Amino acid sequence: MGTGTLTIDLDALAANWRALDRLSADSVETAAVVKADGYGLGAGRVAKALAAAGARRFFVAVAEEGAAVRNALGPGPEICVFSGHMAGDTEMLHDLQLTPMLNSVEQLTRHVESLPGHPFGIQLDSGMNRLGMEPAEWASVAELALSLSPRLLMSHLACADEPDHAANARQLAAFREMTDGLDVPRSLGATGGILLGPDYHFDLTRPGIGLYGGLPFEAASAVVCLSLPVIQTRELAAGETVGYGCTWRADAPARIATVSGGYADGLIRAMGPRARLYFGDTPCPVAGRVSMDLITVDVSHLDEIPAALDILCPAQGVDALAEAAGTIGYEILTSLGARYERRFIGG
Structure with a gap:
């Protein structure tokens, strides 16, 4: 995948x-x-x-x-x-x-x-x-x-x-x-x-x-989930940096997961500092900048190495992700890229 x-x-x-x-x-x-x-x-x-x-x-x-x-x-x-x-x-x-x-x-x-x-x-x-x-x-x-x-x-x-x-x-x-x-x-x-x-x-x-599933209809049922596969994980020593511009620095030993997805897939670059990905119900912060095809995520606190992380899920809907990116749910939805495998359920 x-x-x-x-x-x-x-x-x-x-x-x-x-x-x-x-x-x-x-x-x-x-x-x-x-x-x-x-x-x-x-x-x-x-x-x-x-x-x-x-x-x-x-x-x-x-x-x-x-x-x-x-x-x-x-x-x-x-x-x-x-x-x-x-x-x-x-x-x-x-x-x-x-x-x-x-x-x-x-x-x-x-x-x-x-x-x-x-x-x-x-x-x-x-x-x-x-x-x-x-x-x-x-x-x-x-x-x-x-x-x-x-x-x-x-x-x-x-x-x-x-x-x-x-x-x-x-x-x-x-x-x-x-x-x-x-x-x-x-x-x-x-x-x-x-x-x-x-x-x-x-x-x-x-x-x-x-x-x-977007605002202003607060009672809406969630329609989309987006799961991103983990390509690689690596262990960082305290003081090492991650990604373009070296904008994220490990304060302590850390584990970083790199997932497949980026701004070419509609995951807007501006969301980087505030966005979270989820392993089940556990939030994992983005570490550094969102790049074209990849996002690096701090998974140091997880008990296991994840095979995938979710960026749209019950814990984080389109409007919550949009808020992290400083935009609106409409832009998140309509920007979702063609590279994703689209899986329809129900209907």
Whole structure:
């Protein structure tokens, strides 16, 4: 075993979807966001497990991501594309039956001219200033767009993971102002929006990070474990150093384990000084810098030489590891490298 083993629990993934579905208000459809290759876990396997749990609408970032999802699910489930109808997307949108979430008058024009009658939705900018039509732009084309029966009107919250942030109420009011009274399904809440309560649920919620075990869904079941094999151990005398820059020095005789994994595998270099790996429930501190392919770990306190150490496990989930790296769980998940052996359980 030369690479790490990334274990993905599809039953936990499905349980998280069902839990978020229960938290969504009655009569609200719960979709699933599977962009970035299913948050790094494999969009095809993830989508199939979520479809089996009951999801019928899926969201990806760009049209190219829709291919793996459509291949996994076959015809039927709706696959929506956040980036809308970009230049060059027409054939793929048509052939894979993808639903673009149009973001501008330019995209609306492109879609109507190149794929007349093809389903679409519209993304509105309620204050995030990222994607979507701003209120004035929407007002200028709303009559035309609505006459073509869009599948969905959606917007995205900037601060939903901070329940008390004033931006949430401002965006809710802006979204309502643009859409109240229109006979079109609406969507505002992703994982954080679901947790904000029914006012943010509208007709469809679209959880993402919460499905994969990440915050702000604190009740989520852990979906991933990552075990890294130990390549070599060595005994150090007091005063010897480890790794690039000689940044770690043994205060006393020490045993160092070198594991297979590094920043080329998504184990971010910045996590080095604060990260832990685990042997069962026992934490083992990183010794020195995370390098491209290797991490050195102080295992002096273990009673045995480990064959492998875990960096994602029940004792240290994606958000705890992200905190050590000064980042967010999303980045940890979506950075998990291609060299790992992916092992799916459940589903």
